[in-house]
Amino acid sequence: MTILVTGGAGFIGSNFVLDWLKTSDEPVVTLDALTYAGNLENLAALKNDARHTFVKGDICDRALVDQLLNQHRPRALVHFAAESHVDRSISGPGAFMRTNIEGTYTLLEAARAHWSGLSEExxxxxRFHHVSTDEVYGSLTPEAAPFSETNTYEPNSPYSASKAASDHLVRAWHHTYGLPVVTTNCSNNYGPFHFPEKLIPLMIVNALAGKALPIYGDGKNVRDWLYVTDHASAIRAVLKGGRVGETYNIGGWNEMTNLDIVHTVCALLDELRPDAAGSYTRLITYVKDRPGHDRRYAIDARKVERELGWRPAETFATGIRKTVQWYLDNPEWVARVQSGAYRDWVTQQYQA
Incomplete structure (x- = not known):
């Protein structure tokens, strides 16, 4: 028994792979193209682990995906691979259309061909487990109920539109061809190995460097925050017991404004790594809001709790403390990501 994980060297994917092999001896084959946000160093702990196989490659490469399915014959494909940064999707949407739409289509067709040749048992x-985002649902007003699995799709950025398209493809391949799929739509993840262009790691890294802490607009945009290993445990639960063809929203029950997030990070750094110049809040800077910035996301995660008994183990208070401490404990990882030296990791790992 084996699972195939796409995007397994990225932030969420690598945390899932590490968590999976902590809780199971079932082997993992990781497929990742190692674009800017894919970092094989995230999986360094598995270098000599016979249960893990890493393959550098593109999910749009149908021949490669076919080869991996035929060679390893996984019982499930867990699909994390995606371009995911909204800001980057605004300045360069093409990569998002290719990876998130064309890549998902390629995987679905390869999976369908492989699945069709299996025994009935x-x-x-x-399973084809598609990992998606709450951003496909659009933006909520302050008084609106959180997103449920039946919310209308109203994506507002090139990123969320591309993920919405991939969700629709997965649904169509199930209803048209019978491919056994499950989809999970998660809220904002945070935790170890998060690429430092996203809000929480950017605030930590900039604060420690004495740089400005940029906040879009008035800082009152609201997100629900999910600790990344809680997300990993939710995916395990859905993969194990989720109903075929269903969607499950995965959230942390932690709605907070961006400004509150930044103040929380600053308070933890003031405690754990105090700066002689004063509180890190002095570095907070307001910048022009980004185009189409959704005001509020919130996840109603009652379905996954009701059907599968899953709830997050971390509160925001416990998860953010673990996250800040991880960045304080791993300055070399941060430095290599910032310098681009992490890209040399493949050569270092696989040199003859």
Whole structure:
């Protein structure tokens, strides 16, 4: 028994792979193109682990995906691979259309061909698990109920539109071809190995460097925050017991404004790494809001709790403390990401 994980060297994917092999001896094959946000160093702990196989490659490469499915015959494909940074999607949407839409289509077709050749028993047990985002639902007003699985799709950025398209493809391949799929739509993740262009790691890294802490607009945009290993445990639960064809929203029950997030990070740094110049809040700077900035996201995660008994183990207070401490404990990882030296990791790991 094996699972195939796409995007397994990225932030969420690598945390999932590490968590999976902590809780299971079932082998993992990781496929990742190692674009800017893919970092094989995230999986360094598995370098000599026979249960893990890493393959550098593109999910749009149908021949490679076919080869991996035929060679390893996984019982499930867990699909994390995606371009995911909204700001980058605004300045360069093409990569998002290719990876998130064309890549998902390629995986679905390869999975369908592989699944069609299985025995009836193996067909019934096989899964295509598509990992998506709450951003496909659009923006909520302050008084609106959190997103449920039945909310209308109203994506507002090239990123969220591309993920919405991929969700629709997954649904269509199930209803048209019978491919056994499950989809999870998660809220904002945070935790170890988060690429420092996203809000929380950017604030930590900039604060420690004495740089400005840029906040879009008035800082009152609201997000629900999910600790990344809680997300990993939710995916395990859905992969194990989720109903075929269903969507499950995964959230942390932690709605907070961006400004509150930054103040929380500053308070932890003031405690754990005090600066002689004073509180890190002195570095907070307001900048022009980005185009189409959704005001509020919130996840109603009652369905996954009701059907599968899953709830997050971390509160925001416990998760953010672990996250800040991880960045304080791993300055070399941060430095290599900032310098681009992490890209040399493949050569270092696989040199003859």
């Amino acid at each position: 193996d067909k019934a047990a096989w």
